[in-house]
Amino acid sequence: MSTLQTLDHYFTENRERHMEELKAFLEIPSISALSEHQPDMQRAAEWLASAFKDTGLENVSIEETAGQPVVYADWLHAENQPTILIYGHYDVQPVDPLHLWETPPFEPSIRDNKLYARGASDDKGQVFMHVKAIEALMKLDGKLPVNVKLIIEGEEEIGSPSLEAYIRENQNKLAADLIVISDTGMYGPGQPAICYGLRGLAGVQVDVKGPKGDLHSGLYGGGVQNPIHALVEILASFRDKEGTIAIDGFYDQVRDLTDEERSAWAALDFDKEAIKKEVGVKELTGEPGYSYTERTWARPTLEVNGVFGGFSGEGIKTVLPSEAGAKITCRLVPDQDPDDIVAKLRAHIKKHEPVGCTVTVTDFDKGKPYLTPYDHEVIQAAGRAYEQVYGVPTVYTRGGGSIPIVAAFDEILNLPVVLMGFGLDTENFHAPNEHFHLENFDKGLRVISTYYGEVEKLGL
Structure with missing residues (x-):
């Protein structure tokens, strides 16, 4: 049985348990923007720390910052192998307007193979996937193919005001060979994408x-x-x-787009009419001389x-x-x-x-904006991991949104950042009825687990 088949069997056998655990995480209203939810922020951090320990991660700690705590953990026993620093966040957006939610935002429910809850896609669901990928590898092999460090913060939805200072103060502790962040999206249903730049x-x-x-x-x-x-x-x-x-x-x-980027993006299967229908407008507008993709990704x-x-x-x-x-x-x-x-x-x-x-x-x-060469070996390795699971070529995109701390990671730790997301633009993150397509949850678990093995092969 191949490694991917073994992983597939494990995730299938444990699917129901994983869903219940994720629902318990999503039930915590960890809204960083609202002071009345301070106890919930602490509860979410403690939930994560407990999950890390159950998975077999070590040196688990809830570390104070000037704002919300950071949850840290590591596993560093893969001798002569690369170290991956995994970043994510456990805080979520406010839920207003509440009356537009079809089901309560902190009572997770599954409809049409989609998990509905605040934080399902952004970012609790994607953080949880890394925890379960590590769990699977530890259960199946008793070890990981690479070293990992995890840093999960509680202030991303308010601009990460405390995290940059934390990173500067803990540069040695956070030293790694690359950073992986799962807080971005796919290009479309069934079409994986690596985001190599953010505005x-x-x-x-x-x-x-x-x-x-x-x-x-x-x-x-x-x-x-x-x-x-x-x-x-x-x-x-x-x-x-x-x-x-x-x-x-x-x-x-x-900085101008390269001719190679413009050609690659022009070749994507972009459906202008579908975008207009999705957002409910008659025409798309913007800066003259640029396509919709260029306007929203790189202008x-x-x-x-x-x-x-x-x-x-x-x-x-x-x-x-x-x-x-x-x-x-x-x-x-x-x-x-x-x-x-x-x-x-x-x-x-x-x-x-x-x-x-x-x-x-x-x-x-x-x-600050962030950009890394999309032909970097750690990014191409991520592309291969996606392709093994989804069965189609990975596309390389830039993201129109912002994750301010990414530029700080790049500047302070001087490491390549792999933005390896599994959400879809239609999943209503930051809006009522946020949800996560469970097809991408299931495949994403396999992609992440496979990626750790791809990184091992790089010999960094």
């Missing part, structure tokens, strides 16, 4: 203050600046009518995520509001720097500040 992030809030209080629009309208009008003027200045960002110097540091963006101010209740209230605001995020690409982009945003807003109001800009999340 960075720069977020700000713009607040516009006008009169000291709300005013009667009949008495003062036309003579006093309306903060909402001023805000709209600022927001409209960010992009031209074609969608190009109009901030001075915004594109100066953008920078500026998006207004929220606007607030004035009266928004039922009916109408003839008020000239005192203040208004907007939340803005920019997705960044190599070689853009978040601090530089925020500085350019501030300068642009100052230049376009309307009279009769005061504008304040507040920084929020920041993260």
